Structure formats: C-alpha cells, structure tokens
Amino acid sequence: MSAVVLETRQLSVRYGKMEAVRSASIRLRAGEIVTVIGPNGAGKSSLLNAIMGALPSNGQADGEVLYEARDIGHHAVEQRLGKGLALVPEKRELFTSMSVEDNLLLGAYRRRRRGRSHREALDSVYAIFPRLRERRGQLAGTMSGGERQMVAIGRALMSDPKVLMLDEPSLGLAPRVMAEVFHVIARLRDSGVATLLIEQNSRAALQVADYGYVLEVGDVTLEGPAAELAHHPRVIEAYLGARH
Amino acid sequence: MDFGIFAVLAQDGVTNAAVYALLAMALVLVFSVTRIIFLPQGEFIGFGALTLAALQGGQFPRLLWLLIGVGVLCFAVDLLAALRQRRYKPLPRRQLLWSAGENLFYPLLLWALAQSFDWSAVPMLGQILFTLAVTVPLGVMLYRVAFQPLAEASVLVLLIVAVGVHFALIGLGLFIFGPEGSTTQAFTDWSAEFGALLMSGQSLVVIAVAAGLIAALYLFFERTLFGKALRATAVNRRGAQLVGIGTAQAGRMAFALAAALGSLAGILIGPLNTVGYDSGFIVALKGFVAAIVGGLASYPLAAAGALLVGLLESYASFWASAYKEVIVFTLIIPLLAWRSLASVHTDEEGA
Numbered sequence: 001m002s003a004v005v006l007e008t009r010q011l012s013v014r015y016g017k018m019e020a021v022r023s024a025s026i027r028l029r030a031g032e033i034v035t036v037i038g039p040n041g042a043g044k045s046s047l048l049n050a051i052m053g054a055l056p057s058n059g060q061a062d063g064e065v066l067y068e069a070r071d072i073g074h075h076a077v078e079q080r081l082g083k084g085l086a087l088v089p090e091k092r093e094l095f096t097s098m099s100v101e102d103n104l105l106l107g108a109y110r111r112r113r114r115g116r117s118h119r120e121a122l123d124s125v126y127a128i129f130p131r132l133r134e135r136r137g138q139l140a141g142t143m144s145g146g147e148r149q150m151v152a153i154g155r156a157l158m159s160d161p162k163v164l165m166l167d168e169p170s171l172g173l174a175p176r177v178m179a180e181v182f183h184v185i186a187r188l189r190d191s192g193v194a195t196l197l198i199e200q201n202s203r204a205a206l207q208v209a210d211y212g213y214v215l216e217v218g219d220v221t222l223e224g225p226a227a228e229l230a231h232h233p234r235v236i237e238a239y240l241g242a243r244h
Numbered sequence: 245m246d247f248g249i250f251a252v253l254a255q256d257g258v259t260n261a262a263v264y265a266l267l268a269m270a271l272v273l274v275f276s277v278t279r280i281i282f283l284p285q286g287e288f289i290g291f292g293a294l295t296l297a298a299l300q301g302g303q304f305p306r307l308l309w310l311l312i313g314v315g316v317l318c319f320a321v322d323l324l325a326a327l328r329q330r331r332y333k334p335l336p337r338r339q340l341l342w343s344a345g346e347n348l349f350y351p352l353l354l355w356a357l358a359q360s361f362d363w364s365a366v367p368m369l370g371q372i373l374f375t376l377a378v379t380v381p382l383g384v385m386l387y388r389v390a391f392q393p394l395a396e397a398s399v400l401v402l403l404i405v406a407v408g409v410h411f412a413l414i415g416l417g418l419f420i421f422g423p424e425g426s427t428t429q430a431f432t433d434w435s436a437e438f439g440a441l442l443m444s445g446q447s448l449v450v451i452a453v454a455a456g457l458i459a460a461l462y463l464f465f466e467r468t469l470f471g472k473a474l475r476a477t478a479v480n481r482r483g484a485q486l487v488g489i490g491t492a493q494a495g496r497m498a499f500a501l502a503a504a505l506g507s508l509a510g511i512l513i514g515p516l517n518t519v520g521y522d523s524g525f526i527v528a529l530k531g532f533v534a535a536i537v538g539g540l541a542s543y544p545l546a547a548a549g550a551l552l553v554g555l556l557e558s559y560a561s562f563w564a565s566a567y568k569e570v571i572v573f574t575l576i577i578p579l580l581a582w583r584s585l586a587s588v589h590t591d592e593e594g595a
Contacts, residue, residue, distance in 0.1 A: 052486070054482075054485055054486060057396045074334075076490070077485055077486065077488060077490070078488040078490055081487070081488040082488070086486075087486055089482065089483075089486060091482075092483075093480050093482045093483035093486060094480065094483060095475070095476045095479045095480050095483055095484075096479060096480070097475075097479050098472070098475060098476065098479065102472055102476075105469065105472065106469070106472055106473060106476050106484075106487050106489070107487050109469065109473060109487045109488050109489055110487065110488030155487065156486075159487070159488070
C-alpha cells in the first residue's frame with residue numbers, strides 16, 4: 001500500500017458555539033480517491049476548509065491535520081498550497097471577469113514545484129481539458145456550468161498539488177457533464193494525485209472512489225472501501241435510494 | 245467667452261484632470277482590492293510635495309520622523325501578534341527578522357542617506373525617487389497598523405478607520421511640517437504659443453506623466469502576474485485566498501501603489517500650487533468624485549470622471565468662481581442617482 005499523504009486526527013470545526021465537525025479522523029493515500037459522503041449540512045465543506053486552512057474568520061479548527069506525517073495545523077493557506085494541497089471550492093470562486101487562461105495562471109501563484117514553468121503547467125491542464133485551450137481567451141464568467149467546473153479544477157491543478165480536494169464538483173451540472181468531470185477525476189488518479197472528494201451524489205462518488213467515509217451531523221458514522229460501502233444497507237437506504 | 249479663454253480653461257481643466265485621474269485610480273484600486281475607501285489619500289499629496297520641497301531646499305525631509313515612528317509601531321504590532329499566537333505556533337523568527345528589517349532598519353537607512361547627501365544638488369529625478377522611497381513604505385506601514393488587523397470588517401467599519409487615520413495624519417502633518425506650505429521647482433520653463441493659446445510646458449509634463457502612469461498601470465494589471473493577482477482579489481476574494489494570494493499581501497501592494505500615486509500627484513501639482521500639510525484633502529476629494537463616476541470599480545470610467553471633474557471645475561471657476569467647489573461636489577448627487585439606476589446587480593456565480 002502506498003504512503004499516507006494526508007491524515008486528520010480528531011479534527012473538529014466550530015463556528016462560535018456551533019460544532020460543524022466532531023473529531024473526524026480520515027486518511028488519504030497517494031494516488032487514491034477517497035470520498036466523504038453525507039447529507040447537506042453534515043460538515044463536509046467545513047472539513048475540507050479546515051484541511052486547507054481556509055475556514056471563514058469565525059471558524060475554529062481543533063485537532064491535527066497531518067500532511068506527509070507533519071502537522072500543518074498552524075500553516076496559512078499559502079504555505080499549504082506550497083506543500084501540495086489544493087481545494088476546488090463548492091462555489092468554484094472563479095475570477096469571472098478575467099480570461100480562462102488568466103484564471104489558470106493565477107492558480108500557479110503559489111505552486112509546489114518551482115522548476116516547472118507556467119507554460120508547462122498550462123499545457124498539462126489543457127491536455128486534461130482540451131476545451132479550455134479552445135476557450136482560453138473567453139471570460140470565465142461567460143462559460144457554462146461544466147466549463148466553469150473545469151476551469152476551477154484546472155486552476156487547482158496549476159499549483160501542481162499532491163492532494164486535490166473537490167467540494168461537490170457535480171453540483172448543478174447536467175448528468176452528461178457530470179460524467180465527464182468524474183471521468184477526469186478518475187484519470188487524475190493515474191497521474192499520482194490523491195483526491196479527497198466530497199459529494200452529495202453518493203452513487204457517482206462511490207463508483208469512482210477507492211475508500212469512503214460517511215459524515216453525518218458532524219460525526220464519521222461509517223467508513224470502508226468504496227465498493228463495500230456501496231453495498232452497506234444503511235448507505236443504500238439513506239444515500240443510494242431503493243433502486244438496488 | 246472667446247476661443248482664447250476657452251482654450252486656456254480647457255488646458256487648465258485637463259491638467260487638473262490628469263492629477264484627479266491618478267488619485268481616482270488609486271482610490272478605485274484600494275477600494276476594489278481591500279474594500280477600504282482610502283480617505284488618507286490626500287495626505288500623501290502633501291507628503292510627496294513637502295518632502296520633495298525639503299530635499300530641493302536642502303532641508304532634512306521631516307517626513308522621515310513619521311516613517312521611523314510608524315515603523316516602530318509596525319514592528320511592535322508584528323511582535324505582539326507573534327507573541328499572542330505563541331500558544332498555537334512557534335515564534336516566526338524569519339518573519340520577525342524581516343519585519344525588523346523593513347520597519348526599523350529601512351527607515352534608519354533612509355535617515356542616514358538623507359543626512360549624508362546634499363540632496364538639493366541631486367537631479368530632480370533622484371529627488372523624486374527618494375521621496376517615493378519615503379512615502380511608499382509609509383503607505384504599506386499604515387495598512388499594516390490600521391487596516392490589516394481588520395481585513396474582514398465591514399465597509400463601514402473600514403471607512404470609519406480611514407477617517408480616523410485621515411485625522412491622525414492631518415494632525416501629525418501639522419506637527420511635523422508646520423502650517424506653512426511650500427512650492428517645488430518647476431519641471432521646465434518651456435512654453436509655446438499656438439495662436440491665442442499659451443501652452444505651458446508644466447501642463448504638458450503633468451499630462452504626459454499622468455498618461456504614462458495610467459498606461460503603466462494598465463500594463464501592470466493586464467500583463468504581470470502581480471497585477472492579475474490584484475485584479476483577482478478584487479473580483480473574488482475567496483478565490484484569491486484559495487490560490488494563495490493572501491489578503492494582506494494584496495492589501496500591501498494596493499497601499500504601496502496608492503501611496504506612490506498620491507505622492508506623485510502631489511509632486512505634479514507642487515510647482516503650480518503652494519502645497520501645505522492639509523491641501524491634499526480637497527484635491528483627493530475631487531479624485532473621489534471622479535472615482536464615483538466609475539462606481540469605485542472601473543478604471544476607464546474613473547479616468548473619464550476625472551476629465552469631467554477637471555473641466556467642470558475649470559469652467560465653473562470662470563463663470564462662477566465663488567461656487568466652483570460647490571459645483572464640483574454637487575456633481576456627486578446626480579452621479580450617485582445615475583449609478584444607482586444604471587447599475588445592474590449581477591450574481592457573481594450564476595451556476
């Protein structure tokens with residue numbers, strides 16, 4: 001088994017008195033896709049933001065975030081990016097009035113490997129999303145939902161991450177576009193990037209993932225290999241519907 | 245009004261407009277990046293003109309005392325912040341060393357430079373560069389001390405802090421510079437006559453420098469990664485945070501640029517006007533009216549607004565000179581009405 005790149009130990013997130021995540025412990029190995037599924041408001045986004053160090057100013061994280069076995073809990077977002085973490089947020093947060101290429105270039109503002117030029121990084125993102133190369137001069141705000149998601153993922157990849165965190169990448173996408181995005185996620189695994197995927201669409205997430213966690217009202221209630229989770233009666237009942 | 249007077253007024257108006265445009269750019273920049281309405285912009289006009297005048301007059305540039313003082317304050321704030329966080333993280337030694345370098349050592353270095361040269365003999369470009377070397381770090385330090393700890397606060401809170409900083413700087417300005425204003429040396433005494441119009445070289449320099457700076461700003465925003473990072477922060481703060489453009493870094497950059505533009509505006513008006521510690525405020529307010537035309541967001545509209553304000557002021561001073569300030573500032577009412585009707589509230593992220 002490959003090495004653990006990212007691990008949280010007893011990670012809790014609090015907004016004032018409201019506790020969003022209660023001592024969650026998850027693990028992510030190199031080249032692995034791990035998904036965290038669960039209902040809306042279960043604290044999934046808070047978990048990712050805490051790992052990235054990008055909680056809103058009223059948020060407070062406790063516990064340990066280990067990246068390559070080192071505690072990075074006190075690092076700022078910039079430092080975590082430099083180490084190899086990148087987050088694609090739920091709302092994409094693109095620079096809408098700037099071109100696609102500028103959006104991507106800014107993704108490399110703090111990149112992990114200094115040796116690689118911006119050009120090479122751009123080319124590798126364009127290789128994954130050929131459509132972005134065609135549209136590189138277009139303003140990001142004028143693109144369709146699926147294309148925006150590609151820009152958002154591409155921007156995160158520009159920092160050359162070892163761990164890519166995706167917050168609800170399928171949100172608001174048409175099924176066909178969603179399939180495309182998941183296809184890309186599966187391909188990224190082959191390039192050695194570890195992916196932490198958060199999804200409401202549990203079926204699609206468990207199909208693509210190697211391992212899964214179920215987060216409910218702030219607690220990790222279930223975990224296991226994705227294939228096993230997909231057949232767990234509670235998961236089927238609560239998240240996959242009665243179609244099985 | 246014959247053509248001669250018309251042309252003279254136009255020349256006057258455009259010259260002033262060039263200065264207002266610089267100030268409006270700085271206000272738009274600072275607001276869009278940090279959401280701060282940069283009221284202390286006007287003080288930098290005085291700082292720039294008075295420091296240059298002191299250098300030209302062979303006097304010690306007294307603004308350095310302020311720089312040294314604010315530098316000490318800045319370092320104290322950094323040290324305190326580090327000590328307060330000691331429980332969560334180790335003392336950031338390198339960061340503190342860096343802070344000591346730029347906040348304590350750098351002002352002393354400038355002080356030594358100011359003492360050891362006869363700056364009145366240096367070419368004007370050197371004097372201007374030295375002036376900027378004093379005022380630009382002052383802008384950055386003001387951001388660190390007054391605004392950075394409040395980066396997440398509301399626009400209103402930031403405005404009130406800006407008012408506070410403005411009054412503090414006005415008071416300190418009076419203490420440091422005294423009530424008298426100064427004039428700087430002319431850039432050129434060249435002039436040319438075109439029919440009835442006497443074209444002054446001074447006006448041409450002001451317009452050319454302002455146009456050059458605006459072009460440089462444009463290139464900075466369009467072509468450089470730093471410039472794009474500033475634009476990105478203005479468009480989407482959260483997105484900028486996630487690609488590692490820190491709020492503090494963007495704020496420092498915006499304040500450095502604003503301080504540079506403010507003091508250059510002061511340097512440009514210095515030869516034509518007697519500039520005192522408090523004369524910048526009214527000039528900056530006119531820049532603010534121009535920035536309002538652009539909704540504190542659009543650079544081209546702000547530049548157009550500056551032209552409008554400059555020309556309006558110039559012609560108003562001919563027809564109703566007693567009311568020229570009233571007319572210029574009254575402009576803000578129809579402008580705001582127009583902006584509130586014309587602005588479309590768009591959803592940033594439609595998907």
